[in-house]
Amino acid sequence: MKKITQAVCTLCVLLGVSTxxxxxxxxxxxxxxxxxxxxxxxYAKSDFDQFYxxxxxxxAVPVHGEINQNIFSLFAKYGITDRLSxxxxxxxxxxxxTSGAPDPVNGETSISGLQDITIGLKLNAHTFKFAxxxxxxxxxxxxxxxxxxxxxxxxxxxxxxxxxxxxLGLHLNTDIGFFSTLYAGYNLRxxxxxxxxxxxxxxxxxxxxxxxxxxxxxxxxxxxxAWADYANxxxxxxxxxxxxxxxxxxxxxxxARVGLTVYKEVIPNLGISAGIGKVIDGRNIGDSIIYxxxxxxxxxxxx
Numbered sequence: 413m414k415k416i417t418q419a420v421c422t423l424c425v426l427l428g429v430s431t432x433x434x435x436x437x438x439x440x441x442x443x444x445x446x447x448x449x450x451x452x453x454x455y456a457k458s459d460f461d462q463f464y465x466x467x468x469x470x471x472a473v474p475v476h477g478e479i480n481q482n483i484f485s486l487f488a489k490y491g492i493t494d495r496l497s498x499x500x501x502x503x504x505x506x507x508x509x510t511s512g513a514p515d516p517v518n519g520e521t522s523i524s525g526l527q528d529i530t531i532g533l534k535l536n537a538h539t540f541k542f543a544x545x546x547x548x549x550x551x552x553x554x555x556x557x558x559x560x561x562x563x564x565x566x567x568x569x570x571x572x573x574x575x576x577x578x579x580l581g582l583h584l585n586t587d588i589g590f591f592s593t594l595y596a597g598y599n600l601r602x603x604x605x606x607x608x609x610x611x612x613x614x615x616x617x618x619x620x621x622x623x624x625x626x627x628x629x630x631x632x633x634x635x636x637x638a639w640a641d642y643a644n645x646x647x648x649x650x651x652x653x654x655x656x657x658x659x660x661x662x663x664x665x666x667x668a669r670v671g672l673t674v675y676k677e678v679i680p681n682l683g684i685s686a687g688i689g690k691v692i693d694g695r696n697i698g699d700s701i702i703y704x705x706x707x708x709x710x711x712x713x714x715x
Contacts, residue, residue, distance in 0.1 A: 438499050439552045441583030441593035441626070443536045444491035447714030452487040454685075454706030460698040466650035467695050479567065479698060482506040495536040499554070502529050507567040515565040526559040528570040532577070544588075550581035550595070563604050563615070563661045571661040572604035573617040593626040599643075604661040615661035618648035635675040639689075642668045651696050666695040671702070681710045 444450070458481045462469055485503040492498055508522035515521070532554030540547045556575035563572030579597035601617035621644045628637030648664030649655040656663070671689030678684055689702040 438501060438530060438532050438554055438577075439534050439550070439579055439581070439595065441548065441550065441581065441585070441591060442630075443495060443534070443548070444489060444497050445712075446491045446494050447712050448491045448710070449713055450489045450708055450710045452485075452685075452706050452708040454485050454487065454704060456483045456485075456702055456704035457481070458698070458700040458702045460700035462699040464694045464697050464699065465652050469699055480508050480510055481567075481569070481698075481700075483569075497534050499532045499534065500530070503527055505561075505569050507569070509567065515567060520562075520565060520567060523561070523565070523567045525561050527561050527568075528575075529557045529559060530554050530577075531557070545584055545586040548583040548585070550579070550583055552579040552581065552595075552597075553577065556601075558604070564606075564658060565660060568660065571601060571615070571617040573615070573661060574602040575617075576600045577622075589629050589631050591626075591628055591630060594623075595625070596621075596623045598622070606659075615659055617661045618645040618664060620645040620665075633677060635673075637673050638671070639673065640668070640670045645695075648696075663696045665697055666693075667691055667697050668693040675708070683708045683710075 460479055462471055464470070483503050483505050485501060487502075488500045490498050503526065504524070505527045506522070506524040509515070512521055532552060534550060534552040537549045537551050539549075554577045556573075556577065558570060558572045558574060561570065561572065562568060563570055577597060577599045579595045581593060581595035583591065583593045585591045599620045599622055601619055603614040604617050606614050622641065624639065624641035626637045626639045628635065630636075644666050645664045649659065649662050651660075651663055669689055669691050671687060673685060673687040675683055675685040685704075685706045685708065687702075687704040689704070691697060691700050
């Protein structure tokens, strides 16, 4: 049975307070057929008035005001073969401080522009066939390409550093539509340009260990998933610590998030999705709830 999940919208999630764009949403457990192409336009919005200063939750309003973040993204997934697929994500970020107070580091009250374009490949390395289910071993990798934006500040969402994200996963898919997916991996980050802080070299963006999991149901007409992901940066500095001097790309960003996504095909080859996500614990990150939605168009280039 053809799974509608091959077309489900991958929603970019805003984390807040100088987090790096991550590849959790880049890879699901389902592999498109050769020649199948899905194109998604999505929108996500995140507002937060508290953030984790180090590991302590603080009010943002007295100092920085409420931070409004918006991300518009284009996401494409294509089946190169029945086992190998390519993905591309192009996000446009817009963020502002509602109080109008300038950023204490770069003086900006709002930012907008392309941030951290990601290109990846996913391989279904092997599938074990059982009587009522299939278990697939997945490998994936992506490169994160920073665009010309200023990463130093509370409104920026990327580190401004070139990155390589590596993933290894398992995907269990049952004949009655229930599935589960688990990924574990490592995010490698290079150095980010230092344009604002004098007498400092380039920023050393920390690497991170990441895990993500999904459970859900997929049928011909609807797709529902509950997801969770976790990231733990290596080294880095805490915002507000003696080592912190406005060097946001070097911050130690950790988080745990949970969420729900629903996708529904409304007419042949066209579907809509909606989602919600919540940061439930973190370090140097906004305590945000993220609302998202998208529209997906699917086609086969071989028919």
